[in-house]
Amino acid sequence: MMPQMFKATLKQKTTLSPKATGLTLQLIEPTKIEFNPGQFVNLKVADAVYRAYSIASPCAQQDKIFLIVTTSHEGVGSEYVRNLHIGDEVTFIGPSGKLHLKEKHSKAIYFFATGSGIAPFISMLEQLACDNYSGKIHLFFGVRHPEEVLCLDELTGLKKRLKDFTIDFYVSNPQDDFMGVKGRVTAAIPNITDFNADFYLCGHPQMVEDVNTALKAKGVPDENIICEGFTKTLK
Numbered sequence: 001m002m003p004q005m006f007k008a009t010l011k012q013k014t015t016l017s018p019k020a021t022g023l024t025l026q027l028i029e030p031t032k033i034e035f036n037p038g039q040f041v042n043l044k045v046a047d048a049v050y051r052a053y054s055i056a057s058p059c060a061q062q063d064k065i066f067l068i069v070t071t072s073h074e075g076v077g078s079e080y081v082r083n084l085h086i087g088d089e090v091t092f093i094g095p096s097g098k099l100h101l102k103e104k105h106s107k108a109i110y111f112f113a114t115g116s117g118i119a120p121f122i123s124m125l126e127q128l129a130c131d132n133y134s135g136k137i138h139l140f141f142g143v144r145h146p147e148e149v150l151c152l153d154e155l156t157g158l159k160k161r162l163k164d165f166t167i168d169f170y171v172s173n174p175q176d177d178f179m180g181v182k183g184r185v186t187a188a189i190p191n192i193t194d195f196n197a198d199f200y201l202c203g204h205p206q207m208v209e210d211v212n213t214a215l216k217a218k219g220v221p222d223e224n225i226i227c228e229g230f231t232k233t234l235k
């Protein structure tokens with residue numbers, strides 16, 4: 001589907017973590033959107049200013065979309081979203097982006113996400129669950145603090161629907177008494193035994209670059225690394 005302009009109203013606004021806000025946008029004009037899991041929309045956040053946000057909802061749900069927006073910093077998009085109220089009208093252009101699930105997976109799938117980089121993967125995992133995908137899927141999800149983990153309910157639900165789906169949470173800046181895995185998701189790479197797999201990377205540009213470089217050093221070919229860094233430059 002070619003990107004087009006949409007008008008929508010803010011139906012629901014949720015505090016997902018100290019850093020992230022969830023937005024449910026009900027489409028008004030047009031009333032439906034077709035997209036591929038992994039794609040994003042460009043939300044109008046000021047006059048002639050747009051910010052890209054990945055669609056975190058299933059593509060089967062066409063009358064509304066769910067976005068996960070980092071709102072903890074001083075930024076144009078962040079401030080716009082912080083000031084949005086239920087019922088406000090918003091404009092966005094989409095869908096865009098080349099972060100797509102491969103049509104066929106014959107090997108294991110690894111997802112690497114940091115922070116709101118989990119958003120497109122929720123939509124992709126929903127698709128895999130709808131397709132009754134039964135192959136191995138592993139998610140490495142990195143945050144700075146434990147309370148910044150996002151979409152735990154969705155991930156727990158997806159674990160029940162997907163036959164072989166496992167998750168490791170990495171926390172880079174925990175309190176001293178933290179019991180989980182400490183460190184960045186890049187630390188997971190030496191523990192992977194099967195590099196004949198498809199790797200999807202999304203989130204902080206530095207993480208995407210570091211994991212990409214490490215995977216290439218392990219001999220993973222370009223076509224098996226599908227990635228999107230959350231930079232301002234839109235491709």
Ligand SMILES: Cc1cc2nc3c(=O)[nH]c(=O)nc-3n(C[C@H](O)[C@H](O)[C@H](O)COP(=O)(O)OP(=O)(O)OC[C@H]3O[C@@H](n4cnc5c(N)ncnc54)[C@H](O)[C@@H]3O)c2cc1C
Nearest residue numbers: 051052053054068069070073075076077078116119230231
């Ligand atoms: C394809 C694509 C998809 C994206 N999807 C999402 C998504 O689903 N959710 C999402 O939240 N973002 C996503 N982004 C990033 C988003 O588009 C914005 O670039 C980002 O949210 C910052 O925009 P802003 O207007 O709030 O800050 P800006 O006004 O652009 O920046 C202001 C200042 O804040 C700093 N800053 C920017 N981001 C952060 C941050 N996360 N933490 C701390 N400081 C920061 C900047 O370095 C700058 O100094 C995506 C980006 C791309 C390219």
